[in-house]
Amino acid sequence: xxxxxxxxxxxxxxxxxxxxxxxxxxxxxxxxxxxxxxxxxxxxxxxxxxxxxxxxxxxxxxxxxxxxxxxxxxxxxxxxxxxxxxxxxxxxxxxxxxxxxxxxxxxxxxxxxxxxxxxxxxxxxxxxxxxxxxxxxxxxxxxxxxxxxxxxxxxxxxxxxxxxxxxxxxxxxxxxxxxxxxxxxxxxxxxxxxxxxxxxxxxxxxxxxxxxxxxxxxxxxxxxxxxxxxxxxxxxxxxxxxxxxxxxxxxxxxxxxxxxxxxxxxxxxxxxxxxxxxxxxxxxxxxxxxx
Numbered sequence: 001x002x003x004x005x006x007x008x009x010x011x012x013x014x015x016x017x018x019x020x021x022x023x024x025x026x027x028x029x030x031x032x033x034x035x036x037x038x039x040x041x042x043x044x045x046x047x048x049x050x051x052x053x054x055x056x057x058x059x060x061x062x063x064x065x066x067x068x069x070x071x072x073x074x075x076x077x078x079x080x081x082x083x084x085x086x087x088x089x090x091x092x093x094x095x096x097x098x099x100x101x102x103x104x105x106x107x108x109x110x111x112x113x114x115x116x117x118x119x120x121x122x123x124x125x126x127x128x129x130x131x132x133x134x135x136x137x138x139x140x141x142x143x144x145x146x147x148x149x150x151x152x153x154x155x156x157x158x159x160x161x162x163x164x165x166x167x168x169x170x171x172x173x174x175x176x177x178x179x180x181x182x183x184x185x186x187x188x189x190x191x192x193x194x195x196x197x198x199x200x201x202x203x204x205x206x207x208x209x210x211x212x213x214x215x216x217x218x219x220x221x222x223x224x225x226x227x228x229x230x231x232x233x234x235x236x237x238x239x240x241x242x243x244x245x246x247x248x249x250x251x252x253x254x255x256x257x258x259x260x261x262x263x264x265x266x267x268x269x270x271x272x273x274x275x276x277x278x279x280x281x282x283x284x285x286x287x288x289x290x291x
Contacts, residue, residue: 003027011041013064016073018048026057033063039087040136042066046073046094056081061089065135065142067107070094078102087135087142088150091158093117096276100124108133108143109150110228112158113277115179121270121278122214123232126153130224153228154270154280156180161226162280164204167244175204175244183279184213184248184269192265192287197233197252201282203271207244211271212237215250217258218266218284227268227284231258264288 005028007013013030016023030043043061046054051073058080061067067083070076070092078099083089084106090099093114100122104110110129113119130151135142143150149160156162162180170177187200199215213236216229234256238248250269258265266284 001026005029008032012045013041013043013061014045016044016046016051016054019050020046020054020073021051022053024055024057025059026055027059029060030064031060031062033085038134038136039063039065039085039142040139042069042141043083043086045069045140046071046076052076055079061086065139066091068092069141070097073097083107085131085133087133087139088112088158089129091141092119094119098122098276104153105129106131108148109155109158110153112150112155115157118276119278120272120276121154122212122272125230125232126216126228127218127230128222129153129228130222130226132223151222151224152226152280153222154278156280166204174207176206181205181271181273181277181279183282184271186267186269186282186285188285190267190285190287191290193290194254196254197250197258197267197287199250199252199267199269201248201250201269203238203240203246203248205240205244205246205271205273207240207242209274210237210239211246211273213248213250214270214272215252216268216270216281218268219260219263221266221284227266227281229268229270229281231265233258233267 067086068090074094089107091112164182215233217231238246240246268281272278
């Protein structure tokens with residue numbers, strides 16, 4: 001257990017590397033950037049092989065090229081952390097990685113799962129990313145490319161928006177064939193009134209499987225123009241038919257809908273498949289509450 005430490009103006013704050021297992025990092029504060037200096041290095045970096053069963057709990061990260069660079073680490077729990085002012089808040093190529101109940105805000109990119117990873121992203125507060133934050137050329141992570149499209153709250157492959165796989169792109173003529181989870185699509189039939197919020201949408205994915213849909217509200221789009229997940233609203237599950245399609249409705253009762261209803265909000269949803277991989281945020285829809 002590594003806990004209750006203040007670690008600042010370093011290269012890497014901490015490492016879980018080359019065989020680290022059953023280790024907990026909790027209640028630490030790590031920061032590296034001061035006076036507008038570009039980020040460098042990682043808050044916590046998992047390098048090399050054999051890193052597993054790692055818990056990263058209730059830490060604060062500020063100003064790194066990567067807050068958490070998990071690489072191939074597997075069986076990782078990332079919970080209750082605050083990550084801000086980094087180039088990439090979290091990147092992961094590992095299996096059985098769970099990222100939940102974190103605040104990820106004010107970074108260039110929020111969470112970046114690799115194409116071969118299994119990363120569950122649930123009940124986080126992700127907003128105001130898409131910032132023009134670049135890393136130093138000497139950094140082991142992040143980016144020095146001002147034109148990099150990695151400006152999303154969730155960015156599969158860390159390469160900008162990933163389009164959904166449709167039937168005509170897949171050899172089996174079923175949707176969602178590239179190993180990256182398709183995001184849901186919200187319908188203009190969604191509505192918000194004093195009686196509650198109803199988000200209606202559809203999902204095209206693997207057939208005859210059950211998916212978790214999470215819904216979010218946002219006061220504004222991020223600086224790059226994308227929707228994220230500022231306000232967690234609720235969840236539902238949906239099962240696709242034999243062709244891989246499903247419709248869903250997320251109903252948020254009046255007593256639990258967003259408290260600030262005086263202005264329009266942007267709503268988004270994500271989908272998580274049975275293997276635990278979460279999609280990017282859907283395209284947002286903008287709704288005003290109707291009395």
